[in-house]
Amino acid sequence: MVVTVNNIAYDLKHGLKTDIYYPNDTDSQTKILIFWHGGGWFRRSKESIRDVAIDLANAGFMTFVPDYRLAPANHFPAAHEDALNFAAWLLASNYTDEGDENNIVQIGASSGGTLALKVAGMYGFPTVTWSAPVDFSSWLADHQEVKPSVNAKEELGLTKQQAINEAFYKYFVLTYVGSEDYDLLADLDAQSYDYSKLGRLLMLNSAAELTDLAGVTNFAGHLAGRGHQVDLEIIPGHGHAMDYGREYLRESMTYLNYALSLKTGSE
Numbered sequence: 146m147v148v149t150v151n152n153i154a155y156d157l158k159h160g161l162k163t164d165i166y167y168p169n170d171t172d173s174q175t176k177i178l179i180f181w182h183g184g185g186w187f188r189r190s191k192e193s194i195r196d197v198a199i200d201l202a203n204a205g206f207m208t209f210v211p212d213y214r215l216a217p218a219n220h221f222p223a224a225h226e227d228a229l230n231f232a233a234w235l236l237a238s239n240y241t242d243e244g245d246e247n248n249i250v251q252i253g254a255s256s257g258g259t260l261a262l263k264v265a266g267m268y269g270f271p272t273v274t275w276s277a278p279v280d281f282s283s284w285l286a287d288h289q290e291v292k293p294s295v296n297a298k299e300e301l302g303l304t305k306q307q308a309i310n311e312a313f314y315k316y317f318v319l320t321y322v323g324s325e326d327y328d329l330l331a332d333l334d335a336q337s338y339d340y341s342k343l344g345r346l347l348m349l350n351s352a353a354e355l356t357d358l359a360g361v362t363n364f365a366g367h368l369a370g371r372g373h374q375v376d377l378e379i380i381p382g383h384g385h386a387m388d389y390g391r392e393y394l395r396e397s398m399t400y401l402n403y404a405l406s407l408k409t410g411s412e
Contacts, residue, residue: 147202155211155234161227163211164191165240166202176405177241177248178206179231179270183255183386185317186224187216194254197390204398206250209235213260220323221333228260232268246270247408250401253277255386256317258348259335266340271404273347273397276386279335280360281318282327291315306383310355336367343368345404347376349393353383376400 148167155163168175178201182194191210201208213227235241235249251272253261258277265272288311297303297312322329331337346368350361358379365375380389 166208181253181257186321269342269344271345279364282330
């Protein structure tokens with residue numbers, strides 16, 4: 146039976162909390178998983194992935210689901226800073242033991258996947274992303290004619306799914322960044338992050354995402370060109386992140402367990 150402890154404060158200054166889902170049996174060897182929820186950095190919360198967190202705990206992962214600051218009240222890099230602060234808090238807390246940095250993994254959904262990339266580069270936690278957006282500055286430069294909208298079908302009368310997706314993509318990016326400043330957008334680009342400690346990375350994306358897959362493949366090539374191993378899996382269809390996440394949860398856990406076995410030499 147999974148035991149859930151809600152609203153553990155990890156950042157008193159900003160009022161940020163995490164939920165913890167404990168497996169039935171825990172000991173010093175229990176695997177730790179951080180799950181970053183999505184929502185375009187402007188909506189959703191840790192409660193939105195409760196069912197997935199329970200599944201992860203039932204599979205043996207002590208699962209942490211932190212909240213982070215949301216736009217438009219908090220612009221970039223607020224959520225990114227919160228993600229790094231959470232990782233530092235976790236390693237310094239009573240929930241981890243010495244050496245547990247080798248026992249922590251991550252899953253990030255949508256914009257939460259982008260946060261997971263930021264943390265993975267700094268801490269080396271094996272990571273799986275579901276539909277993580279990675280390209281912002283060049284995409285916006287190439288789509289200046291797109292009008293941002295959170296619901297373009299109703300607000301703009303758009304009918305084509307690609308056009309609706311593009312309007313939403315532009316909306317959540319600009320909502321988080323707060324402007325079309327190119328330098329800020331470039332800093333948000335996943336290619337700009339520090340990947341000096343990047344470990345195993347699996348990126349899942351559907352064939353018809355919110356944006357063209359070129360941004361993801363270019364990003365994977367960027368990392369591979371710098372000596373990092375990236376596993377990229379393209380899923381048929383047009384689902385985004387949580388649309389297919391439960392279906393691919395077992396595969397994600399298998400990948401993370403294998404990555405941990407490589408780190409600990411227990412393969």
